[in-house]
Amino acid sequence: MTARPANAHQARLLKLLRDGGPNSRAQLGDQIDLSRSKLAVEVDRLLETGLVVADGLAASRGGRRSHNVRLAPGLRFLGVDIGATSVDVAVTNAELEVLGHLNQPMDVREGPVAVFEQVLSMAAKLRASGLAEGFDGAGIGVPGPVRFPEGVPVAPPIMPGWDGFPVREALSQELGCPVMVDNDVNLMAMGEMHAGVARSVGDFLCVKIGTGIGCGIVVGGDVHRGVTGSAGDIGHIQAVPDGRPCACGNRGCLEAHFSGAALARDAVEAVEQGRSEELAARLDANGTLTAVDVAAAAAAGDATALDLIREGGTRTGQVIAGLVSFFNPGLVVIGGGVTGLGHTLLAAIRTQVYRQSLPLATGNLPIVLGELGQNAGVIGAARLISDHLFSPA
Numbered sequence: 001m002t003a004r005p006a007n008a009h010q011a012r013l014l015k016l017l018r019d020g021g022p023n024s025r026a027q028l029g030d031q032i033d034l035s036r037s038k039l040a041v042e043v044d045r046l047l048e049t050g051l052v053v054a055d056g057l058a059a060s061r062g063g064r065r066s067h068n069v070r071l072a073p074g075l076r077f078l079g080v081d082i083g084a085t086s087v088d089v090a091v092t093n094a095e096l097e098v099l100g101h102l103n104q105p106m107d108v109r110e111g112p113v114a115v116f117e118q119v120l121s122m123a124a125k126l127r128a129s130g131l132a133e134g135f136d137g138a139g140i141g142v143p144g145p146v147r148f149p150e151g152v153p154v155a156p157p158i159m160p161g162w163d164g165f166p167v168r169e170a171l172s173q174e175l176g177c178p179v180m181v182d183n184d185v186n187l188m189a190m191g192e193m194h195a196g197v198a199r200s201v202g203d204f205l206c207v208k209i210g211t212g213i214g215c216g217i218v219v220g221g222d223v224h225r226g227v228t229g230s231a232g233d234i235g236h237i238q239a240v241p242d243g244r245p246c247a248c249g250n251r252g253c254l255e256a257h258f259s260g261a262a263l264a265r266d267a268v269e270a271v272e273q274g275r276s277e278e279l280a281a282r283l284d285a286n287g288t289l290t291a292v293d294v295a296a297a298a299a300a301g302d303a304t305a306l307d308l309i310r311e312g313g314t315r316t317g318q319v320i321a322g323l324v325s326f327f328n329p330g331l332v333v334i335g336g337g338v339t340g341l342g343h344t345l346l347a348a349i350r351t352q353v354y355r356q357s358l359p360l361a362t363g364n365l366p367i368v369l370g371e372l373g374q375n376a377g378v379i380g381a382a383r384l385i386s387d388h389l390f391s392p393a
Helices: 008-020 025-031 036-049 112-128 167-175 184-195 260-272 277-286 291-299 303-327 337-356 375-389
Strands: 052-057 067-071 077-082 086-092 098-105 137-142 179-183 204-209 213-219 332-335 367-369
Touching: 008 025, 008 036, 008 052, 008 067, 008 375, 025 036, 025 067, 036 052, 036 067, 077 112, 077 184, 077 375, 086 112, 086 375, 098 112, 098 375, 112 167, 137 167, 137 184, 137 375, 167 179, 179 184, 179 375, 184 204, 184 213, 184 332, 184 375, 204 303, 204 337, 213 303, 260 277, 260 291, 260 303, 260 337, 277 291, 277 303, 291 303, 291 337, 303 337, 332 337, 337 367
Parallel strands: 077 137, 137 179, 204 332, 332 367
Antiparallel strands: 052 067, 077 086, 086 098, 204 213
16 A cells, blocks of 8 residues: 545545445535535545545436445555464454454564564464465554654563564564554554444443553544653552552552452462462462353352452542543443453452542443453554555555
């Protein structure tokens, strides 16, 4: 993809076609503030660039039938969602439909060189399967703070060896296409906004609970990243005064008391104290415990597992309640690996938020689980790069 929109009107048309699919010139004219003649000029210019193509005649609206246009069907975006313990890589078309998706376990602590070798290998497999001859752009999500304009992680607590690594520059050279980099929870929020539970909501919070905890903040349909890119780092809000030490160097952070890693540690402690036969059996069988084991034990009715989930949900809900009172969102989405804990977790979060926040903020506030699962991050990554490429150069 070498062409870029020449102006804001062309950029708007491209994003309308991305988000709404093929459309007629007449219907596009209903959504954009241009005269019919000016609209025709801009659509014709986009057709000349090859970014859009003709797509047959539209249904009649009472006069001469309008022509449909759509984004070029050969455009391909690569979406990469790097987590603490796994990586997802997907290929999408220009409308951000996932054409192929691979997931592999991986430890982000191995460092950027090892991780990106794996990412490039997975991308090569998708390309070799015939889904893409090449990539027109790539979006990358990483589980830590990112200085957004440069695409560089900055002192990420759970990513040793990544501080200052030029992710955007390095992957752009390897893939031969433009690359954009963001925090993984921002991409989850963008994915849910594009194709998930937040499709019709302009102002919402997306909380990701996995190995760490973060929050994507969407304002007026755009991700709010803050001045330096660290907005939404709620895992390091203090939840317990003088509490447990956290990987960030502080004490009592929410992430230190409830996240995938904290829940696994608490589950092992419960076994050592003789409080759960169900968890003890799982520890004996597997040699370790994870949030998945706690979820399974809770589903089997284990009281200790249920208590661990409720306690973590309550602490998380206390932090979210403060965010709700401050931001007054229209929706709160809960996602990430720990959402396997399901409705026990969701109920604890809801109870705390509805109890602590003002009725004006919570009277019509849905707090729901995300819809897209592992697809949220890769769709969000594809949207990130398409937002960049579908903007004037």
